[in-house]
Amino acid sequence: MRTKTRLFACVLSMAAATSIASPVTYDINFTLVNGTHQPTNGSFVYDDALANPFSNFTAVWVNRGFDLTAVANSPTRFGACGSGDTAFGVLDHNVPCVSPNGAYLWMGAFVVGPVDEPDAHYTFAFAATDGNEINAVGFESVIVPKIVPVNPSAFADRGTFSIQARAVPAPATLTLLSSGLLALLGLRQRRKALRR
Numbered sequence: 001m002r003t004k005t006r007l008f009a010c011v012l013s014m015a016a017a018t019s020i021a022s023p024v025t026y027d028i029n030f031t032l033v034n035g036t037h038q039p040t041n042g043s044f045v046y047d048d049a050l051a052n053p054f055s056n057f058t059a060v061w062v063n064r065g066f067d068l069t070a071v072a073n074s075p076t077r078f079g080a081c082g083s084g085d086t087a088f089g090v091l092d093h094n095v096p097c098v099s100p101n102g103a104y105l106w107m108g109a110f111v112v113g114p115v116d117e118p119d120a121h122y123t124f125a126f127a128a129t130d131g132n133e134i135n136a137v138g139f140e141s142v143i144v145p146k147i148v149p150v151n152p153s154a155f156a157d158r159g160t161f162s163i164q165a166r167a168v169p170a171p172a173t174l175t176l177l178s179s180g181l182l183a184l185l186g187l188r189q190r191r192k193a194l195r196r
Helices: 002-019 069-073 087-091 171-195
Strands: 024-034 041-046 054-061 064-067 076-078 103-111 121-129 136-143 155-165
Touching: 054 069, 054 121, 064 121, 064 136, 069 136, 087 121, 087 136
Parallel strands: none
Antiparallel strands: 024 041, 024 155, 041 054, 054 064, 076 136, 103 121, 103 155, 121 136
């Protein structure tokens, strides 16, 4: 009987642990509005219990992987936007300082520097801005290529995006599974006891 009690307590503690919020992985869906190059994929892990809630934040555009983790954890704010206007708010289309006419966009560009300075680079950003572009929140990542094409020409793309949390088993599903396993174990123990 003690074994069953311990096992039941263990199963309940596992079920309780799964009901506590944990990091959530999000996928980013991109739509091209202007330009020719649409990002092929993007994702991030978000845990609002952490001081730096973003991890593994990447986006792929023009066959380059942009690491946006650090910049998402410290977004740039302009105008009336304050600390309550967050990078997750940008991604979730919920930035109060740019409402009600806020635009939520991704932007990618290949920037060419002066001929005598090889500072060509790729930049990729997410931003929320009001209709007048006075108030804004955003973050961007820059990649400087090792090899710059001869006579490069600049280009820029932009579009809209949405995020979607990846499906994970609900705590109730895990509890149900644990209860079923516990019941099977109980039946097995009962059969063993009857055979003796």
